[in-house]
Amino acid sequence: MAHAPDLLLVEDDASLAELVAWHFEREGYSIRRTPDGDEALLLAEERTPDLVLLDWMVEGLTGIEVCRRLRRARATANVPIIMLTARGEEEDRVRGLETGADDYVTKPFSPRELVARVNAVLRRVRPALAGETLAYADLEMDMIGRKVRRDGTPIPLGPTEFRLLKHFLEHPGWVFSRERLLDSVWGHNADIEPRTVDVHIRRLRKAVNHGGKPDIIRTVRSAGYALDAEGRL
Known part of the structure; x- marks a missing residue:
């Protein structure tokens, strides 16, 4: 129980x-x-x-x-x-x-x-995704242990940044607007402003790029954000 x-x-x-x-x-x-x-x-x-x-x-x-x-x-x-x-x-x-x-x-x-x-x-x-591991480039997310590593180094993330990164890892290379991220990560009924997304993206960026690693989160002007290890605008 x-x-x-x-x-x-x-x-x-x-x-x-x-x-x-x-x-x-x-x-x-x-x-x-x-x-x-x-x-x-x-x-x-x-x-x-x-x-x-x-x-x-x-x-x-x-x-x-x-x-x-x-x-x-x-x-x-x-x-x-x-x-x-x-x-x-x-x-x-x-x-x-x-x-x-x-x-x-x-x-x-x-x-x-x-x-x-x-x-x-x-x-x-508490996602019901027991046993699932998500990976992209040098990022890896263990869904059971709720742990994230980049190039083998543990990355501490808060719950919202964890959910944001999970969403990006499930759709690498896709560009998501702030509104789409609000719907997918916070839920359709969340009374949260688009600027909130920018705050959490900054926190996620700071965590995953720690130690001078290349920025893996791309900002697409007038469009949104994407997980992209290749070209960056």
């Missing part, structure tokens, strides 16, 4: 935390919650969660700093992080994504919609 997904909720609004926890527990989730950023890091270190719901403004360390430290720690580097924020400014949302968050939900939100969003993220990061 599959274990109940372990969700770490970091939210300092007690009534909202209670409401969110109730909805997730009803869906069979195991919830650990804290209003404090410092305690959130301790809880994540104590037992790696399957997903983190993280408020931007919490007690102790800020949500942005908690996100940054979770991404730096080996055990939580690949754990999906969804930020809860009352901040609607695009600059703030992009800052959260650049820090390492995979998605954001702006308050006020529907708890049922939040549960649906979390369910969708967990489905994407």
